[in-house]
Amino acid sequence: MSHHDKPTARSAKQFRVHHFAQAREKGSKITALTAYDAVTARIFDDAGIDVLLVGDSIGNVMHGHDSTLPVTVEDLIPPARAVARAAGRAFVVVDMPFGSYESGPEQALGTAVRFMKETGVAAVKLEGGARVAGQIRAITQAGIPVIGHLGYTPQSIHALGGPRVQGRDSAADELRADLAAVAEAGACAVVLEMVPAPLAGELTTASPIPTIGIGAGHGCDGQILVWTDMAGMSAWAPRFARRFGEVGTALREAAQDYAGAVRSGDFPGDEHSFQK
Ligand SMILES: Nc1nc(=O)c2c([nH]1)NC[C@@H]1CN(c3ccc(C(=O)N[C@@H](CCC(=O)O)C(=O)O)cc3)CN21
Numbered sequence: 001m002s003h004h005d006k007p008t009a010r011s012a013k014q015f016r017v018h019h020f021a022q023a024r025e026k027g028s029k030i031t032a033l034t035a036y037d038a039v040t041a042r043i044f045d046d047a048g049i050d051v052l053l054v055g056d057s058i059g060n061v062m063h064g065h066d067s068t069l070p071v072t073v074e075d076l077i078p079p080a081r082a083v084a085r086a087a088g089r090a091f092v093v094v095d096m097p098f099g100s101y102e103s104g105p106e107q108a109l110g111t112a113v114r115f116m117k118e119t120g121v122a123a124v125k126l127e128g129g130a131r132v133a134g135q136i137r138a139i140t141q142a143g144i145p146v147i148g149h150l151g152y153t154p155q156s157i158h159a160l161g162g163p164r165v166q167g168r169d170s171a172a173d174e175l176r177a178d179l180a181a182v183a184e185a186g187a188c189a190v191v192l193e194m195v196p197a198p199l200a201g202e203l204t205t206a207s208p209i210p211t212i213g214i215g216a217g218h219g220c221d222g223q224i225l226v227w228t229d230m231a232g233m234s235a236w237a238p239r240f241a242r243r244f245g246e247v248g249t250a251l252r253e254a255a256q257d258y259a260g261a262v263r264s265g266d267f268p269g270d271e272h273s274f275q276k
């Protein structure tokens with residue numbers, strides 16, 4: 001049995017592709033977090049998070065790189081498979097990594113098909129606007145949902161001159177045109193990263209598809225954060241991330257308590273030992 005036909009029947013309440021537009025019509029915000037493994041994916045799914053993104057931020061957050069550029073399709077397949085298997089209700093999306101779609105629609109479709117065949121995710125995400133409209137169209141026409149990503153696109157860090165707010169002044173028109181192109185090409189939603197809040201709100205109002213913001217203010221149809229930033233686990237986090245927990249501190253304290261109990265001989269006690 002492959003990972004696609006897991007015996008645990010997915011519930012009717014599963015978040016599916018049409019729920020992006022439906023959430024927007026109902027005025028209920030779309031909630032999204034990154035996830036890179038089954039342990040956290042199960043926790044976030046239980047918490048009712050709508051969308052889990054196996055982001056190429058895994059490069060920074062989990063693999064110790066200083067950008068998302070070194071991340072490969074091979075890096076993302078095992079985590080995407082783990083998150084897809086662990087999610088019951090959440091809509092699981094994987095990032096198309098740098099170098100896996102830029103050449104053209106054929107390369108992009110090949111990568112997307114590989115993710116669908118080998119992982120069990122429900123959709124792919126890729127960075128860029130009009131310049132990747134052909135790629136978005138080819139993938140959606142093959143029956144694979146696509147999420148766009150505009151504003152600050154980390155895979156273009158060198159072309160953009162670093163992590164900077166996008167769409168200021170005259171660049172707003174280009175962003176408007178890119179959003180229209182991404183929607184026209186068939187994307188089911190679009191991430192807006194590091195866009196001034198008033199512009200993100202205006203783009204959302206004009207957008208045919210739901211927007212999911214990160215550092216883009218409260219006017220978007222949903223929000224996404226890197227989970228380690230959200231939970232207080234990251235050594236460094238962008239200014240736009242709020243810490244909703246102190247999981248790093250909790251984990252360090254648990255590890256210290258464990259080490260202390262081992263050193264003192266308190267652990268393992270009889271209740272955690274086998275007497276025969
Ligand atoms: N931990 C983490 N969180 C993220 O949100 C994230 C990643 N990693 N890695 C992939 C991309 C890269 N992102 C980044 C990376 C750096 C900044 C940054 O340096 N921001 C500056 C503000 C710059 C400005 O105000 O113009 C900061 O001080 O927060 C922002 C987003 C967002 N993504």
Ligand SMILES: CC(C)C(=O)C(=O)O
Nearest residue numbers: 034055056057191224
């Ligand atoms: C921050 C989100 C949108 C992302 O692309 C990632 O985690 O890689």
Ligand SMILES: [Mg+2]
Nearest residue numbers: 055056057095
């Ligand atoms: Mg990404």
